[in-house]
Structures are given as C-alpha cells and as structure tokens.
Amino acid sequence: MVRLITHNLLACHAKGCTTNNFPLQLKDVTIELREAEFNPDFVSGFLSRLEWTALVNAAKELGDTSLPPELPDMVDDDLLKNLHHVLLEIHIDEGSMICPNCGHSYPISNGIPNMLLAEHEIG
C-alpha cells in the first residue's frame, strides 16, 4: 500500500538525479479510504520528521484540504486526527509518481509502488 506516510519519504533515484527529486508528483491516482486505528502518540512523535509542505500538497492532490499550510506551534487533537487520516487512511491503489526533476515515472499497481530502475538508469 502506498499512503502519504511513505510518499513523504520516497525520492527519485534515477542515474544523476540528486536534486529537486522530492516530492514525487502523484499522477492519475485512484484512492481508497480505509479506517486505521488512531495512535496520537505515533502521529505526534512522527510530526518532526515530516516534510510538511510536501505532505500538505500531496494531500490536496488527493482531495484532502484539512491541513494548514504551515505546521502550527501548538498541535491540538484535531490536527493530530487530520494528520492521522492523511498519513494512514488514504490508500493509493493505482497511478504513478513522477519525478519533478527528471520526469521518471514510478508506477503504482495494486497499492505497491514500483521503485525498480532498469540497469542503465541505476546511478
């Protein structure tokens, strides 16, 4: 399954592609919402590791506008719940992820992103 928790960590690794290779742009995605158990301690612990802007934009692309453009200083329960939903309950089943730098396309099928490169694309 690829959810935004993973999307927030993935970057392009094609040969020579080392800058502006994150975040990958979502393209032609089909999504499914599935409830997951809310663990506020996990979400608040993970918060500092997030690339916030990348997450907010990716969520928007998937139709979720619940996150503020900047991470507020005070994080309340509502924000943690929204974050939980954005990170762990929106499943991308099909589609692809495009590198903003080199345009390499990483397909997603049956919820599994394919990050393999062909031999000549490995840097």
Add this chain to the structure above:
Amino acid sequence: MHAFVTVGSTRFDALVKHALSDVVIDVLRTKGYSDIVVQCGNSDFDRSVYTLEGDTWTRNLEGEGSIEVWKFKPTLQQEYERADLVISHAGSGTILDVLRLKKPIIVVPNPTLLDNHQEELASALADTGHVKAASPWPIIAQFLDSIPTGWVGLDSGTGNGKYLPLPHDRPGSIWTIGLDRSRNLLSIARTAGGNNITREVVWGDVLGWQWRHGAFDYAISIATIHHLSTPERRKLAVQDDLSKRAVPQNERSESHGQDVFVPWVLSSQPQPQPKQKGKTKQGRTPTESVQQIAQDTQNVQDEPSKIFHRYYHMFARGELRELVCEAAKDLHLHIGPPDVGVTQGIDIVQDGWERSNYYVELRRWEFR
C-alpha cells in the same frame, strides 16, 4: 516428493493460507515436492478451487502433482513416515515425532495461541541447531521493542514482512516500511500480522536508495547482504546504510540531547555446514525456514538468467563487523562512541551470533 503440512488440533489460518498460496506451492514444486498434503484442523482457507471428496479437498496441479487438504486423522504417524518434508506448527509432539524419523521439518510457531510456549520451544530448538524457526528472530524483536513511539524505519529485504507488525505489545506505535525485490513476497508482506491492518511496502532494490535524505530513524536488514556476490557489493550495501540512511533532523536531536542515535541491525546467515548438507539427498539442510525457501523463489523469479549463479556468502566470525567498519572508514566515519573533535561516526552496540546468524547492531551518531 511428498510434503506434509500440519497445524495440530486447533487452527492456524495463516500457516494454511500461506502453505496453499501460489508462492509457496510454486517453491515446493520447484524443489521437487509435487504432492502436498495439508492437515488443516479448523483453519479457514479458500475452498473454491478444491473438489470435496468425502472428508478431503483435492486439487490437481498443472503438469504433475496434487494438493490434498483434510481436517484431522486419529494419528499422523503414517503421514510423517511417507513425507519427505514436514511443515509444522511448533507443537512439541509433532516436532519430536518428526525429528525421531530424521525427516526435514520447517517449524512455524503459531503466534495466536496464548500460553502454549510455541515461540519459546521453537526458539530453544533453533538455538540448539535442531530446527530453523520461521518466527521473528528474538534479537530483532528486542531491537524493535526498544524503538521509541513515533519513529519510522526501513526493513530492507523484508520478504514476507514478518517484522513489519512488531512490536506486538505496542501496535501502531512505530511504522516499519518493507522494501523487497520480490513482488510476490510483498503481496504477502502487505497483510503481515493479519487483523486487517495494511502494511507499507515498496518494490525496489536493496542496493538502491529510493528515499529522501534522512528518511528513517532506524533500519533493519536481515539475511540479505549474504546474497550479494562480491565484497565490494556487500560493502556498498552497508555504505548505503551508513551514508544515506537516517541522517537525523535537528528536532530529533534535541529530543535526544546533543547527539543522535540511529540504531539498526544487519544480519547475515552463514552457509549451512557442508557436512550436514551432504546428509540429505535433496542437498538441503534438514530444516529450512519458509522465508528462506521463499527467498529462493524470489531469485528464481526475479533473476531467471541467474538461477545457477545464486550467491550465498558464507560469513566467518567477525567478518560482518569488519565489513561494517571498512564501509564506515571509506565514508570517513569515526568508529566508536561520540568523541570530542569528531562530528560523526558509528558505534557498534553489539554483535554476535544467534539462531545460526551473525548480527551487528550499530548507532549512527552526528553532532549538530
């Protein structure tokens, strides 16, 4: 040849489901086990592809061979005797009966049974070298137990994803993302641990780095680097870990004081002793974990041209540690605990041998 799968007197849905999955059936057939008999107890499985005759569900396999599934028989002794391989829950009776017959056995402890000591027994037998258990390796389970809530990590070469649901007593407190080269195994890893929880898995190469800088707080890499064929490639794999993995952010370092600890475990399985190997006609050691067999298929499926060149590096004592140190030196990383005048390094927390595997646990540290 003939493989017999048994779950004992209760039910073990996961074992039956996996034993009957295309992945496992294919591996078994590749290894010459064309007749597969499953004692399923009260386990659930997809009966739609089977024909029920009396008490037995059967299915003919394409080409040669068949699968037979039934619930119980008064005694299984006959089944053990005619089997060339037994895949079993970790019931003490079954294990002893099969070992007495000197038959190869794969033991899969049933984690859903409480207080029956299956894990303990399997662990004890694995430590003494009698079986190879397919349960989570205790050293890794302990390591994952120690990871603070809120951390996100990588399981590089996750296979069927058995470490993804850990720790069991704090579900959802950390997320381990599984990476593997086998799409088939990932489809199993996706639902590892059951309970309708979906795991995060990524199809990719353990030698690649498909993550943004500093993506992970911890990482594990189990039984993968010994498949890499040259010292250079193995070192490269370790260097990937050391250089790109988990360069932590400021926020995290504040919460842990001045320096940052990013532990991970690398492990490697040495080649089975040649002496044991020669004893079985099949050329396999008497016992193999399901995962290992699955990894064999992975190689067969993903690298068809390399079937006969599958590499299995035999690690000698201390070699894994040395490999890590060499990789670190090349990257100008200090080896040892955080020290004055040094900005970054690795500290080897422990290394050793458990369950026929070498392991190294280290912390990557960095002053900001």
